[in-house]
Amino acid sequence: MATTVERSQRLLRIIQRLDVRIDAAMELAAEVIATEARKNVQRSPRGGRTYEKYNPRRTHKASKAGESPATDTGQLVRSITTTVDYRAKTFKLIASAQIAPYARALEYGTSDGRIAARPFMRPALIAKRDKALEIMAKAVNQALGDARNGNI
Numbered sequence: 001m002a003t004t005v006e007r008s009q010r011l012l013r014i015i016q017r018l019d020v021r022i023d024a025a026m027e028l029a030a031e032v033i034a035t036e037a038r039k040n041v042q043r044s045p046r047g048g049r050t051y052e053k054y055n056p057r058r059t060h061k062a063s064k065a066g067e068s069p070a071t072d073t074g075q076l077v078r079s080i081t082t083t084v085d086y087r088a089k090t091f092k093l094i095a096s097a098q099i100a101p102y103a104r105a106l107e108y109g110t111s112d113g114r115i116a117a118r119p120f121m122r123p124a125l126i127a128k129r130d131k132a133l134e135i136m137a138k139a140v141n142q143a144l145g146d147a148r149n150g151n152i
Contacts, residue, residue, distance in 0.1 A: 018143040023086050025139035029132035030082035030091035037093060037124035038077045040068035044120075065116030068123065069106045076100045076120075093121055 002010075048062035053072070063070040071077055079099035084091045095103035109117035 014143070014147040017146065018140065021139040021143045022089060022136070023084070025136045026084050026086075026089065026091050027082075029135045030084060030093065032131055032135065033093055033124050033128045034080050034082050036128045037080050037095075037121050040120040040124055041071050041077050041080075044068040044070040046070045063118050065109075065118065067118055068120040069118040076103060076106070079103055080121075093125065095121065 044063045045067050046061040046063055047067055048064040048070070051060045051062060052058075053060050058072075060072045061070060069076060076095065079094075079096040081094050081096060082091055083094060095107070097103065105115045106118045107121055108119075109115055
């Protein structure tokens with residue numbers, strides 16, 4: 001018969017395994033959403049104006065208001081990252097202002113109306129929300145199943 005100490009140790013191992021699995025699932029879920037945001041920029045319909053750009057010289061077909069921004073130099077795509085707060089069990093999807101300082105203006109538009117919103121992050125979250133939740137639920141269920149089967 002298991003002692004109270006043995007049960008407590010087993011419970012602690014179960015909690016630790018659950019914690020590890022949730023952390024890994026959060027990383028995966030965050031990356032699924034970030035990948036969708038990157039794809040939104042890379043696959044934008046480009047229904048806006050065409051510009052001649054310089055340095056380097058190129059032609060750029062922009063997105064129209066409401067569409068995800070059309071990629072030009074790739075900086076916006078490279079700026080999309082995730083951070084996970086393991087303690088709080090949360091993650092953030094970030095477009096780094098150091099890489100693409102215009103990311104916020106594209107996502108929300110500007111208050112002066114010069115740039116209309118071209119959201120790419122929020123649509124990614126909406127599109128992949130259920131997948132992210134599924135990843136998290138699967139991790140929890142697998143850890144609890146292992147605990148029930150004595151695999152922890």
